[in-house]
Amino acid sequence: MSFKRVVYHEIFRYRLVSRAKSPLISIILISLLLLFMFAYGTVSYVPLQSAAFTRKEDSELMQTDKSMKKMNSGVVLPISLTISTQRNMIIEVDSNDQFHGRKLPESDIFRSDELTKKFHGRVLEFFNSKCELQFFMTWISAAESFGRREILAVESVFKAHPNGCLMILSRTMDSPQGYTVLKPLLDLGFNVQAVAPDFPFLLKNTPAEGWFDNIKSGKKDPGVIPLAQNLSNLMRLAVLYKYGGIYLDTDFVVVNSFKGLKNTIGAQSIDSASKNWTRLNNAVLVFDMNHPLLFKFIEEFALTFDGNKWGHNGPYMVSRVVHRVEGRPGYNFTILPPMAFYPVDWIKIVKLFKMPKTPAESKWVEAKLHQLNVQSYAVHLWNKQSSKSMVEDGSVIGRLISQHCVLCKL
DSSP, X not given: OHHHHHHHHHHHHHHHHHOOSSHHHHHHHXXXXXXXXXXXXXXXXXXXXXXXXXXXXXXXXXHXXXXXXXXXXXXXXXXXXXXXXXXXXXXXXXXXXXOOOOOOOOOTTTOOOHHHHTHHXXXXXXXXXXXXXXXXXXXXXXXXXXXXXXXXXXXXXXXHOTTOEEEEEOTTTSSHXXXXXXXXXXXXXXXXXXXXXXXXXXXXXXXXHHHHHHHHHTOSOOOSSOHHHHHXXXXXXXXXXXXXXXXXOSSEEEOSOOTXXXXXXXXXXXXXXXXXXXXXXXXXXXXXXXXXXXXXXHHHHHHHXXXXXXXXXXXXXXXXXXXHHTTOTTOOOEEEOHHHHOOSOTTTGGGGGSOOOSHHHHHHHHHHHHHHHHHOSEEEOOXXXXXXXXXOTTOHHHHHHHHSOSSOOO
């Protein structure tokens, strides 16, 4: 519109200053002016509308992108969107974080179909008498996200337990794409299988059955923490309660056999003076079927669920329960020190990915590697902190992986 004003102004300034010397010239000038204005308005009408619409869409996308970035930073802000890890579902939340009863969109996590109905039979068939130990992992992300680090975790399980059996509870991995990911291990004869879980079956007759129904119906607030993360926390408890065995997160390197472990949970931290544990973790759980502590974990999860606090339904939850029941009759379990599963604190884990640059650092790497191989069952890599770290040649993690892999494709 500024260009049009300039043209309009210039034409009429000419008329005022020079005063057309003939009516013919005046008529021609006015006709040209009207024709120009009509043509300009007609041509610019559609593009201006289109541009305005595009700017509106871009603005909305930018706002959504900003919301995602704020969420991914780990800071809980009064934003208007909660982004689920399942197919990028968007669930509306009030700007003041008040939850209104709503039914969550159906997703692959909740869906029961012919595949999930076969879950129990597939579990019994897979864990036969040939399994030395039965391991479980969970995966509620896309199959293509199951990368080299996750494969290395699986490899290390079989390096330490060649006759063990590992079931990955995952709808996305229970697919042709997931089979392709696991095929190199299957070709070597290892017993690994991805199976789509049946949540209603796993939670039936447990304290979390009602919680799950309320989440599905929208009566329970899932919170801002990705629901998949909390469902993984619950699924590991339920599957061990139903079948017994060993649960392991996908960011571990197993360095020694779990064969001697029974009804065991690991401490993440201890008090340096008293040597008493200060926090437990649920990234490794070793329990018999129907163990009462697992029942208490599931009960606590359902009763105190809070989807807005990281760790509340995981490490902090198991810590709360064990603190209450430790020493009481009927609960027989062992708490192992941090060196067993969490020998390196998450704050320091990145150091283990670094190549030694001095003789002193090389000596430290040798000592740390010996300590881990002798005193630990597994080493937690704390993916949230170390996922962007490259495994450098000669590093503790690099050498640890080379000693405990079977495919060994870094």
